[in-house]
């Protein structure tokens with residue numbers, strides 16, 4: 178796989194959130210040596226790539242998405258030598274490593290920003306986005322920021338406002354300035370020369386801002402109201418093409434852009450190989466299905482028909498033109514089994530079903546740490562147990578709006594990013610094999626019964642199902658290259674599709690129902706003879722035919738003409 182050009186189409190990516198993966202020093206914070214220690218676990222699962230959330234020097238206001246030095250490793254996680262050892266050991270196991278590239282903004286503790294604040298006419302003055310106040314002293318636009326409050330912060334030293342789409346400690350870089358771009362490209366080259374295999378690009382759809390600085394309409398969701406002037410901005414494709422020519426095209430790497438507020442037509446612009454920008458993007462359309470009147474934090478549940486429409490749209494649109502990334506969860510999202518499955522009576526079945534549905538689609542699948550164990554959202558007893566800046570921002574905003582306490586609690590339980598950030602449970606013993614110290618965030622109360630050791634000991638665990646899904650992708654070209662086709666657009670409980678590559682066909686049928694349901698196969702499939710490849714029940718029928726699907730049953734049949 179190593180020197181093949183499109184290797185990233187064939188593998189599965191596993192996302193490691195370093196802070197919560199494995200602590201080897203007793204600090205309560207995961208570290209690079211902890212990741213090295215667990216490489217054999219990841220190799221056994223069969224993944225080909227690790228995506229590391231940011232490990233750079235950072236005051237950790239937003240858990241590392243506020244970088245104060247792009248060239249050094251945060252001492253909480255280890256040293257540059259530890260990082261090089263991690264790269265080396267991963268490569269020996271045929272595992273590649275991609276890093277997070279956070280270049281929409283830096284930390285306010287970055288030297289560039291400190292200098293930029295000093296005056297209007299030094300080398301770094303235009304590294305960030307500074308604007309004069311309006312005549313009445315108010316900010317240049319009415320935009321809100323992602324974590325609450327206005328997107329502009331006044332700095333007395335310059336008598337100007339600077340833009341921050343996220344926390345005020347995360348000032349936005351000025352991509353209009355060619356020197357900024359050049360400095361970023363140099364930094365990227367440094368990491369490629371160190372040996373990394375790619376970048377996941379943080380909020381990359383936001384780097385180009387409209388230069389006419391429009392106000393957002395009054396009815397925009399406040400914390401996203403900057404989209405009007407910042408998402409998929411006028412020069413974003415020009416910048417990424419330039420980045421591609423200057424840096425990316427020179428290396429055999431994986432690039433995936435996180436692209437908020439990007440539809441499937443725009444995704445083609447980012448990922449069509451002929452345009453020479455990125456390999457793939459993370460879209461949010463399926464994440465939006467349970468948004469409520471205030472955005473992400475709501476108590477709404479998704480509808481199967483919406484999910485099927487969205488996934489099918491992305492599969493169809495990008496066919497032959499771009500490439501999909503496939504994910505249910507990450508460090509910004511709640512746990513998949515709670516959100517899309519049933520995390521009580523059918524936790525194992527529904528976690529396996531979700532894995533099946535996603536991993537058999539066309540694109541590169543991403544597994545977020547703990548998803549392969551079927552980890553669930555965490556109901557923290559007290560609100561002080563939350564650590565995340567977004568959760569605190571939302572809580573404040575909802576309290577100011579006078580929303581009911583029960584609603585605030587429930588929407589935080591359902592959507593807080595901390596659901597995904599509790600330490601990885603390696604066993605069911607004291608401190609769960611994560612640390613010898615006090616963890617930086619509380620453990621999930623589920624760890625006694627949902628943990629790696631128990632999953633490895635149970636042949637029916639979610640872990641082994643994921644392992645099989647990964648194996649199938651490696652073994653069958655149809656899983657990588659087959660064309661997707663939806664087979665049951667109107668079904669109220671079942672999501673079924675096929676993948677076809679020349680004479681090979683996969684039939685994937687997944688039930689989202691808690692009851693037993695009949696599933697009638699379309700006539701043309703009935704005539705073919707398929708054999709069962711994988712299911713999440715022990716006694717699914719071996720030949721393809723009409724099915725009585727049990728709760729959350731998921732089946733994959735293989736047809737070879």
Ligand code: GLC
Pocket residue numbers: 239242243279343379380435508509
């Ligand atoms: C991305 C990251 C998220 C972070 C934000 C600001 O969405 O995934 O964790 O808070 O960007 O960098």
